[in-house]
Amino acid sequence: MDCTDRHDRFFLRLMSKNVMLYSEMVATKxxxxxxxxxxxxxxPEEKPLALQVGGSNKEELSEVAKIAEDMGYDEININLGCPSKKVQKNKFGACLMKEPELVAECINSMVNSCKIPVTAKTRIGFDDVESFEYLNNFINKIHKAGTKTFILHARKAMLTGLSPKQNLNIPKLNYNMVYEIKKENPNLEIIINGGISKIEEIKNHISKCDGVMIGRSIYQNPYSLVDIEKNIFNTEIIPTREQVVEKLLDYVDKEVKLGTKVNHIMRHTVGLYHGQAGSKNWKRYLSDNMMARDSDFQKAKHIMSIVQNNEKAIQANS
Ligand SMILES: Cc1cc2nc3c(=O)[nH]c(=O)nc-3n(C[C@H](O)[C@H](O)[C@H](O)COP(=O)(O)O)c2cc1C
Structure with a gap:
């Protein structure tokens, strides 16, 4: 929430055809x-794509599941992991881990209203509850209601006392708990999430679970998706940053004609040169120019020349 959006997903898809993309959480209302x-x-280029929904009203959730299916989403995912105060006040997110019966009813009503997979993203515990038994029972109850795929953020949520940002860093990661859940439930699809960025880490996790979800490290370093394409999906032909920007500029052109602001798209590309020689130039260029309200040819050409210079700087350094 307040970070990724459809423009970001279009941009990410230019670097990876194979990863599954998830939307930010959208409240049912x-x-x-x-x-x-x-x-x-x-x-359509964003697909395969899941809509993540936040809510705990069965009727609303089933309506949104149907809407998601009709709109062409490939999966609907319920958020059971967000600990923010506002989300708790509306009774969705991580506080629902306290109410397995209610969650099961919600899942059941979603499963009955659509044919796309209904999946859940949850934490491994909350407050002072971080036990294998609790998590395993919670997951099994939801499984019986119709969910086979679970994305487990491998740290508990603190429902009081920590800010949302602290809740993504302070509770300790406990990957073993996720591995144990997979071991105990080999028929479930268990996706592990939290603090994962390196290829070696991904390889290690997928030897014990069915998949890996990555959040912050992809946002900060989006071009790392091509390493994932190369090393995890064995894709041979991968785009250069220059090719990515070229394609993104066509999208900018199209979107600007529909009323989208240039910065709403380009802000997601700040990390494109993360860790590279040209990264400062790129960031400076974006902050100086991306408030532009149009993307006329001159501007596109200008962006391309910055990109080409960055590519040269990178090649010279490698
Ligand atoms: C700015 C921000 C917004 C987030 N929004 C959502 C969200 O809408 N839905 C969700 O399930 N998780 C959300 N998360 C949590 C991430 O999906 C992920 O579970 C968490 O950051 C741990 O994974 P990571 O270490 O790979 O980032 C958000 C995280 C951040 C930093």
């Missing part, structure tokens, strides 16, 4: 009563 085009629409 916004999905049902809000501007659906603005909140839920996406480009």
């Amino acid at each position: 916004s999905a049902i009563h809000g501007d659906r085009k603005k909140i839920l629409s996406f480009s």
